[in-house]
């Protein structure tokens with residue numbers, strides 16, 4: 345069965361996201377761990393969380409994904425931005441222990457002019473400071489498009505981060521189809537080779553989730569603009585190959601396409617219709 349969902353709003357609470365997911369034919373979803381611009385986190389009500397847990401087990405949900413705010417930057421040149429990022433991440437990871445969600449995805453960061461190596465070292469330092477013994481959550485590094493001074497546009501950069509983190513049994517990767525196509529990994533013309541590269545450099549056992557997005561811009565353009573499924577440069581055939589790839593097909597796929605709920609429902613139905621059952 346295709347494990348598919350999309351990004352949902354936490355504004356109605358946790359159980360509400362589960363209901364939204366069911367209403368659009370999804371069996372997983374992604375949500376922001378807190379306001380996308382950073383700031384205060386939402387109170388967690390045990391009854392709300394328990395209701396989501398029940399809904400998930402009754403309906404056989406695949407793993408959920410929390411996404412850190414976009415503004416979180418562990419490797420900014422500005423020390424106060426770095427400190428704020430660590431505080432938010434530490435708090436997120438502690439609150440995640442209370443949720444039926446054990447995957448926490450974040451953008452490795454932008455080095456803002458210090459250079460890739462300095463950026464990578466700051467990311468490692470930050471992760472080593474905020475991860476704690478016994479945590480259930482696996483922290484996922486998202487593959488990025490490499491726009492601007494973004495870290496994570498190359499598999500090798502993610503590998504270096506993983507190697508530097510002390511608790512790296514709790515580090516994984518979330519692969520974003522729009523981002524890697526933008527970054528110069530040709531998932532349309534050479535998907536097998538890209539997956540092999542990923543396996544050699546990072547290891548497929550570190551791959552926990554896929555952000556399934558089409559791309560508004562051409563291959564290698566480093567722009568990071570998501571397109572609705574089938575309407576971009578990756579295209580429906582390209583995305584069909586991704587969801588059916590033998591090494592990927594059982595992972596949770598999360599849509600981050602420009603849509604409201606009804607648009608997500610249509611994309612989910614479309615993707616289910618081109619998923620090979622076996």
Ligand code: FE
Nearest residue numbers: 411450451486
């Ligand atoms: Fe992201």
Ligand code: FE
Nearest residue numbers: 486520555600
């Ligand atoms: Fe993404």
Ligand code: ZN
Nearest residue numbers: 522523568570
């Ligand atoms: Zn993106």
